[in-house]
Amino acid sequence: MAEAGFYHALKVDDELCYGCTHCMNVCPTGAIRIRNGKASIRADWCVDCGECMRACPVDAIYVEQDDFDKIFRFKCRVALVPAVLIGQFQSKVTEAEIFSVMRELGFTHVFQTEHTAGLINRTMIEVSREAMQKPVISSFCPAIVRLIQIKFPSLLDQVLRVKPPIDASAVYFRKRLEDEGIDPADIGIFYVTPCAAKIAAVKSPVGEEKSPLDGVINMSFIYNKIYRMVKNRHNNSSISPGEMLPLLSPRSIKHSLTGGEVSGMEGRCLAIDEIHNVIEFLEKLENDEIEGVDFLELRACDQSCAGGVLVGGNRFLTVERLHKRAVRFEGVADIPGDIKAYSNFMSKNLGIGELKPRSMMALDEDMGEAMRKMQQVRHLMCFLPGIDCGACGAPNCQSLAEDIVRRESQLSACVFIQRMMEKHSKLSGEHALRIIEKIWGKNRLDKNCNKKGAENDSE
Amino acid sequence: MKFKYEIEGGNFSKAGNASSEVKKILKQLNVPPPIIKRLVVALYEGEVNVVAHAWNGCIYVEIEPERIDVKIEDKGPGIPDIEQAMQEGFSTASQAVREMGFGAGMGLPNMKKNADQLNISSKVGKGTIVELVIFLNGKR
Numbered sequence: 001m002a003e004a005g006f007y008h009a010l011k012v013d014d015e016l017c018y019g020c021t022h023c024m025n026v027c028p029t030g031a032i033r034i035r036n037g038k039a040s041i042r043a044d045w046c047v048d049c050g051e052c053m054r055a056c057p058v059d060a061i062y063v064e065q066d067d068f069d070k071i072f073r074f075k076c077r078v079a080l081v082p083a084v085l086i087g088q089f090q091s092k093v094t095e096a097e098i099f100s101v102m103r104e105l106g107f108t109h110v111f112q113t114e115h116t117a118g119l120i121n122r123t124m125i126e127v128s129r130e131a132m133q134k135p136v137i138s139s140f141c142p143a144i145v146r147l148i149q150i151k152f153p154s155l156l157d158q159v160l161r162v163k164p165p166i167d168a169s170a171v172y173f174r175k176r177l178e179d180e181g182i183d184p185a186d187i188g189i190f191y192v193t194p195c196a197a198k199i200a201a202v203k204s205p206v207g208e209e210k211s212p213l214d215g216v217i218n219m220s221f222i223y224n225k226i227y228r229m230v231k232n233r234h235n236n237s238s239i240s241p242g243e244m245l246p247l248l249s250p251r252s253i254k255h256s257l258t259g260g261e262v263s264g265m266e267g268r269c270l271a272i273d274e275i276h277n278v279i280e281f282l283e284k285l286e287n288d289e290i291e292g293v294d295f296l297e298l299r300a301c302d303q304s305c306a307g308g309v310l311v312g313g314n315r316f317l318t319v320e321r322l323h324k325r326a327v328r329f330e331g332v333a334d335i336p337g338d339i340k341a342y343s344n345f346m347s348k349n350l351g352i353g354e355l356k357p358r359s360m361m362a363l364d365e366d367m368g369e370a371m372r373k374m375q376q377v378r379h380l381m382c383f384l385p386g387i388d389c390g391a392c393g394a395p396n397c398q399s400l401a402e403d404i405v406r407r408e409s410q411l412s413a414c415v416f417i418q419r420m421m422e423k424h425s426k427l428s429g430e431h432a433l434r435i436i437e438k439i440w441g442k443n444r445l446d447k448n449c450n451k452k453g454a455e456n457d458s459e
Numbered sequence: 460m461k462f463k464y465e466i467e468g469g470n471f472s473k474a475g476n477a478s479s480e481v482k483k484i485l486k487q488l489n490v491p492p493p494i495i496k497r498l499v500v501a502l503y504e505g506e507v508n509v510v511a512h513a514w515n516g517c518i519y520v521e522i523e524p525e526r527i528d529v530k531i532e533d534k535g536p537g538i539p540d541i542e543q544a545m546q547e548g549f550s551t552a553s554q555a556v557r558e559m560g561f562g563a564g565m566g567l568p569n570m571k572k573n574a575d576q577l578n579i580s581s582k583v584g585k586g587t588i589v590e591l592v593i594f595l596n597g598k599r
């Protein structure tokens with residue numbers, strides 16, 4: 001697998017980033033440092049959860065997305081739409097209306113991501129029954145899968161190797177279109193994504209050679225477009241043609257919300273959302289402190305995908321609306337009839353390959369060398385003040401010590417160490433300033449009334 | 460390399476903290492996950508035993524290139540019959556402790572299963588010392 005070129009969807013805009021420490025302090029894997037006055041994300045530690053993007057006060061962290069026009073490279077342009085897109089609209093806007101607007105935008109087909117959720121659910125139950133070790137963990141959220149690879153490699157074998165709806169549905173719809181006689185090269189499937197993690201999963205899939213998707217569309221981008229067009233239609237009171245759509249069952253509609261998978265699984269199941277909650281729980285699971293649990297639904301975002309970084313609508317309202325919509329579909333089967341006809345094909349294509357550990361916690365590959373480095377870290381911690389202020393460009397003293405041992409920083413990056421060195425005439429004031437400028441950018445300490453909160457801010 | 464952690468008797472909300480700290484260190488040292496798992500499981504059981512059965516205690520961890528030595532020392536009631544305590548299902552845990560999900564009498568047997576060496580000594584009315592060793596080169 002292409003471990004080296006690990007793709008991340010979260011990027012820092014150096015123009016906008018002014019080198020505060022908000023993102024650095026919230027990153028759950030400690031992957032952010034400040035260098036030259038800008039945030040920099042360590043590629044091998046980032047899990048694309050999007051916490052940094054939420055924390056940034058100036059929107060300098062953004063999600064890299066495909067150019068929308070890319071869809072026009074294909075004759076058959078498929079949008080794969082997750083329920084949380086629909087959940088952002090008031091209930092008077094119908095699914096059919098939203099999808100018809102999307103066709104106006106240029107898609108030839110609009111399909112729902114959760115179309116395969118019922119089938120996945122059934123497969124997960126079957127695979128879980130065979131599982132050697134419980135609890136089994138859902139592979140639904142790509143940020144969580146990456147988190148486990150990096151931080152909890154010993155739990156990797158417990159991750160269910162069943163495709164999440166996005167991949168399963170892409171595989172399914174592609175096959176159906178091919179069977180309709182469409183040239184495979186003409187089919188382009190685009191996922192409307194609520195988060196960065198799904199983008200990363202499409203660009204560098206885990207446990208797969210190649211993603212079954214051709215691209216991703218930022219949900220907030222498309223939401224705004226649809227919203228405007230739907231509003232115009234309502235103003236003109238032109239009634240939308242009302243396209244026939246395969247219906248989703250209530251459970252499939254709620255699949256990406258917290259509890260959505262748990263509701264269909266067997267045994268004792270837990271649903272945990274928000275990445276820090278997940279980390280806390282996985283720590284306990286790894287210590288064998290948790291007993292008798294059969295299945296874990298783990299999602300990186302609060303309120304699961306309704307709280308994805310690219311979901312513009314309020315997450316609690318989105319959840320409420322989807323629950324209300326689901327009621328309307330009472331009685332619809334979890335596994336749609338058209339999928340049943342493909343059950344043979346799908347059973348061969350629902351699995352995913354081996355998930356490899358990417359343990360980035362180790363100070364060194366070699367255990368002896370790692371021990372030597374840990375000694376050094378502990379020695380450095382004797383000198384660092386334990387204030388965890390972040391002025392060194394690392395989130396806390398411990399991280400700085402580890403960075404120094406990895407030769408990525410130096411003791412004099414600590415402003416308090418600088419003071420002590422000056423006192424003992426080991427460092428000149430000039431030199432100390434140069435060190436600070438290297439971390440925080442040139443002229444960072446000069447008077448500047450245009451910065452956020454200063455006299456001329458927002459003028 | 461030596462590490463030391465204090466354990467507070469009766470405080471179940473903190474039980475497991477020392478085990479988690481040790482686990483973090485072992486991950487940084489690139490110790491193979493199966494070995495980490497064995498050590499942490501054994502250590503956690505020992506930690507909980509101090510919390511559940513003793514007054515207070517201390518964990519000493521010494522990591523060397525070929526072995527990890529753990530000593531869990533507590534002040535507490537001690538164990539009158541160690542052989543009996545080692546039996547699966549034997550427990551003197553109070554009702555309150557059982558209600559918290561402990562007291563199945565599986566802790567010490569579980570430690571024996573996961574450690575390469577286990578040694579327990581105890582003085583009734585004074586306290587208990589549990590020592591365990593796990594070898595890092597896979598030799599058991």
Ligand SMILES: Nc1ncnc2c1ncn2[C@@H]1O[C@H](COP(=O)(O)OP(=O)(O)OP(=O)(O)O)[C@@H](O)[C@H]1O
Pocket residue numbers: 504508509511512513533535536537538544545549550551552560561562563564565566567568587
């Ligand atoms: N540190 C200790 N101090 C005093 N008594 C102990 C200590 N550790 C174990 N014991 C005694 O040995 C018994 C068996 O311990 P063990 O850990 O196997 O089971 P448990 O703690 O009762 O239940 P479990 O560990 O399954 O939650 C305990 O019930 C207790 O009487």
Ligand code: SF4
Pocket residue numbers: 049140141142143144194195196197198299300301304305306307308309
């Ligand atoms: S919970 Fe959903 S939106 Fe959030 S990171 Fe996971 S898959 Fe993406």
Ligand SMILES: [Mg+2]
Pocket residue numbers: 504507508511562565566567
């Ligand atoms: Mg016990």
